[in-house]
Amino acid sequence: MAAHDPVEQKYVYDFAEGNKDLKDLLGGKGANLAEMTNLGLPVPPGFTITTEACKAYLTTGRKPDGLAAQIEAHLESLEREMGRRLGDPDDPLLVSVRSGAKFSMPGMMETVLNVGLNDRSVVGLSNQAGGNDRFAWDSYRRLIQMFGKTVCEVPGEEFEHALDEIKRAKGTHNDLDLDADDLRGLVDVYKQIFAKHTGREFPQEPREQLDLAIRAVFDSWNAERAVLYRRQERIPADLGTAVNVVTMVFGNLGPDSGTGVAFTRDPGSGAQGIYGDYLANAQGEDVVAGIRNTVPLQELEQLDKTSYDQLLGIMARLEEHYKDLCDIEFTIERGKLWMLQTRVGKRTAAAAFVIAGQLVDEGLIDLDEALHRVNGAQLAQLMFPRFQLDHEFEPVAKGIGASPGAASGKVVFTSARAVELAAEGESVILVRRETNPDDLNGMIAAKGILTSRGGKTSHAAVVARGMGKTCVSGADELDVNVPAKKFTVGDHVVSEGDVVSIDGTTGKVYLGEVPVMPSEVVQYFEGELDPENIDDALVRAVHRIMTHADGARRLRVRTNADTGADAARARRFGAEGIGLCRTEHMFLGDRRELVERLILASGEREREDALAALLPLQRADFIEIFREMDGLPVTVRLIDPPLHEFLPPLEQLAVNVAVAQERGEDVAKEEALLAAVRRMHEENPMLGLRGVRLGLVIPGLFAMQVRAIAEAAVAVVRDGGTACPEIMVPLVGAVQELETVRAEAERIIAEVVGDSGVEVLIGTMIEVPRAALTAGQIAEAAEFFSFGTNDLTQMGWGFSRDDVEGAFFWRYLELGIFGISPFESIDTDGVGRLVRIAAEEGRAARPGLKLGVCGEHGGDPDSVHFFHEVGLDYVSCSPFRVPVARLEAGRAAITTTGSDSR
Ligand code: PEP
Ligand code: MG
Numbered sequence: 001m002a003a004h005d006p007v008e009q010k011y012v013y014d015f016a017e018g019n020k021d022l023k024d025l026l027g028g029k030g031a032n033l034a035e036m037t038n039l040g041l042p043v044p045p046g047f048t049i050t051t052e053a054c055k056a057y058l059t060t061g062r063k064p065d066g067l068a069a070q071i072e073a074h075l076e077s078l079e080r081e082m083g084r085r086l087g088d089p090d091d092p093l094l095v096s097v098r099s100g101a102k103f104s105m106p107g108m109m110e111t112v113l114n115v116g117l118n119d120r121s122v123v124g125l126s127n128q129a130g131g132n133d134r135f136a137w138d139s140y141r142r143l144i145q146m147f148g149k150t151v152c153e154v155p156g157e158e159f160e161h162a163l164d165e166i167k168r169a170k171g172t173h174n175d176l177d178l179d180a181d182d183l184r185g186l187v188d189v190y191k192q193i194f195a196k197h198t199g200r201e202f203p204q205e206p207r208e209q210l211d212l213a214i215r216a217v218f219d220s221w222n223a224e225r226a227v228l229y230r231r232q233e234r235i236p237a238d239l240g241t242a243v244n245v246v247t248m249v250f251g252n253l254g255p256d257s258g259t260g261v262a263f264t265r266d267p268g269s270g271a272q273g274i275y276g277d278y279l280a281n282a283q284g285e286d287v288v289a290g291i292r293n294t295v296p297l298q299e300l301e302q303l304d305k306t307s308y309d310q311l312l313g314i315m316a317r318l319e320e321h322y323k324d325l326c327d328i329e330f331t332i333e334r335g336k337l338w339m340l341q342t343r344v345g346k347r348t349a350a351a352a353f354v355i356a357g358q359l360v361d362e363g364l365i366d367l368d369e370a371l372h373r374v375n376g377a378q379l380a381q382l383m384f385p386r387f388q389l390d391h392e393f394e395p396v397a398k399g400i401g402a403s404p405g406a407a408s409g410k411v412v413f414t415s416a417r418a419v420e421l422a423a424e425g426e427s428v429i430l431v432r433r434e435t436n437p438d439d440l441n442g443m444i445a446a447k448g449i450l451t452s453r454g455g456k457t458s459h460a461a462v463v464a465r466g467m468g469k470t471c472v473s474g475a476d477e478l479d480v481n482v483p484a485k486k487f488t489v490g491d492h493v494v495s496e497g498d499v500v501s502i503d504g505t506t507g508k509v510y511l512g513e514v515p516v517m518p519s520e521v522v523q524y525f526e527g528e529l530d531p532e533n534i535d536d537a538l539v540r541a542v543h544r545i546m547t548h549a550d551g552a553r554r555l556r557v558r559t560n561a562d563t564g565a566d567a568a569r570a571r572r573f574g575a576e577g578i579g580l581c582r583t584e585h586m587f588l589g590d591r592r593e594l595v596e597r598l599i600l601a602s603g604e605r606e607r608e609d610a611l612a613a614l615l616p617l618q619r620a621d622f623i624e625i626f627r628e629m630d631g632l633p634v635t636v637r638l639i640d641p642p643l644h645e646f647l648p649p650l651e652q653l654a655v656n657v658a659v660a661q662e663r664g665e666d667v668a669k670e671e672a673l674l675a676a677v678r679r680m681h682e683e684n685p686m687l688g689l690r691g692v693r694l695g696l697v698i699p700g701l702f703a704m705q706v707r708a709i710a711e712a713a714v715a716v717v718r719d720g721g722t723a724c725p726e727i728m729v730p731l732v733g734a735v736q737e738l739e740t741v742r743a744e745a746e747r748i749i750a751e752v753v754g755d756s757g758v759e760v761l762i763g764t765m766i767e768v769p770r771a772a773l774t775a776g777q778i779a780e781a782a783e784f785f786s787f788g789t790n791d792l793t794q795m796g797w798g799f800s801r802d803d804v805e806g807a808f809f810w811r812y813l814e815l816g817i818f819g820i821s822p823f824e825s826i827d828t829d830g831v832g833r834l835v836r837i838a839a840e841e842g843r844a845a846r847p848g849l850k851l852g853v854c855g856e857h858g859g860d861p862d863s864v865h866f867f868h869e870v871g872l873d874y875v876s877c878s879p880f881r882v883p884v885a886r887l888e889a890g891r892a893a894i895t896t897t898g899s900d901s902r
Pocket of ligand 2: 767790
């Protein structure tokens, strides 16, 4: 390589100069080509232009100083090594110009092959190929086609069309039937197409071809599809792509040539073996285009045993070297094998676990590394039933994948009908515009929930996730008409009893039944499969990695559960207590009438009666939960939502009263209710009379709940159990609020627990920004904090959690204001900062203050890492997320030098 000014930035690396750890600089393809070169594997010589060069080019619109000279120097050195010059008329060197970013973006950016061919070197290429004119002209027409399309934006269909025309004239469908003359003619046609669209002749100067191709690859970083792909895959927009300039090798030089792709293990299941496809007498692009059918890689053994054996040897070597599944692309040119690419291969969630387990068995990696190589998103995927989408099913609508899984069933529009049909053994899908707490029974009975409104934190979404039930929310193409018992979508009308299928992962809605398979990973967590005695590589691998995560993690994992059944399931899934038991669900159903009595009470006596009637019901609820969580902490949150949520909606009540009055019926009670609803109406209920404010305004309400909790704990302890209640006050913004509630609660607890040995902690949610900012004061009155990151996000951003995701988040995502909804993954800069401040100031005021999180973020993989880093004691999440949180808490706790798991 020619020397250059030592202070000048190095923009070009010979393959021999790089290695696999330089992905940031050389991109994945370049770094791995360098690695293979240095392993002594047969890689066609070449060099890589760095992502830094690309970034400089994209910022300024021109190549950075020094780049041209460095390219020149590396090209010269490549020419020397190959003994050929780029585009030489007699014996040309040809190169490919290939994109390659840090993260694989398959097919998103550009590649140009055969750079260096022109009207003269095409003859030289024919000579090199033993007088194979057909091959030379075919290569030339491919260059014009690729160059025209990718470098000069000539519409690709025009070239396709010209090729089809010539085949039609020849009466064939097969490219291979075209001879040298046909292809020479095609080159002329292609040149005309090129000139028509670009206003210039196809460039004959090889260096110009190379420069333009490099620029085109740089530019393709910002092509629309690449931008979209990055956004979807959450790949940062500022990485840039490297450009690889690689000596051309040809798989289309006859039957002793060919091209293929292979995996060192099955990327679908993780099974060991030889997986790949081979296409004789072809170039890589033919495989992608699917023009001819490939054969299984094993057949190469018959065609070319030497190359086949060599390839298998290289694959084994690569696996051992990368200590992971690799995928490769190779070409055989007249019996000589060339490696064109390798990388740690993408795999399914199941394969990720299985392969990690196998590699531990093979002694290639340790368990920390195995844990690093899988993630919670993969585990979550494995925990849901899946559709068997063998043949094409066309979705009729797409909403938000609010709670993953797959469900098929008969459409129902009311909770009552869902319960009825489910009792008859039918699978049902509950379809609503949006759900409310009254739909709970129907949601429990249904296989899945489909709503036309609401986002990922809407009622339907939160409750469904809590139950591990499939839910698609916000499918706004659906026009749901509950009274008419039907919905319309496009031209379809779907009535009660018709079957639909919903995919809670993709948000897709299908008409008719799509077959569903259960998850064996859930069967394992449920204790139905014994991981030590089962011939299921996936279950064994999950068991092993989960056990390791549990041993490694510092965060404890609790669950959000309001019923004994949920608590029991969460415990089977590994929950170490309840971090949030929402008590509002205990005021629904037939207890609603008691809430109405409480609200309508005209005096102290009536109110006390209503509360006295609620007390034993609440106590029974808590006893059930404490029993299921025997020995583990249970955080019970005092009632949080505005009380009018328990009353019928204003419009419905007004209509009922009017109709009843018309009929001359006695409507005194309804009128009182209507008056109460009118009185209690709030413009912004989320910021209104809720949480601790209720406790301060409605005498006896919190007291009743505190008494029920304490009595339940005493009852459990008297029965020989261990209850560890923690009473949590919601929506506190000022320490005075908490102090007031605390004083009363302490008095009641002391009175109830007596000498039973029951200990009750009192703490608060931190979900109002002011609470986070005054955490030092609040900690004086709290034994624990639990971060309510749903409300903290709502109030921190000023985003109504029920409305905004469907309303405008798409635009925010498009603009990159955030990469993911802050309701899904904690906004570490803003809301996360509030968490950090509160944790630090809370602990400073009260060392040993217990800290947890119970918002939806407690089960989000990235957020779990953040909470680990902030030093919380536990995260709490819905039962189905418990294994995910365990895994991620383990991953957060280990430090590895392993590769990026993306
Ligand atoms: C929260 O706000 O994060 C929380 C857990 O409470 P809820 O979702 O019930 O408002
Ligand atoms: Mg809240």
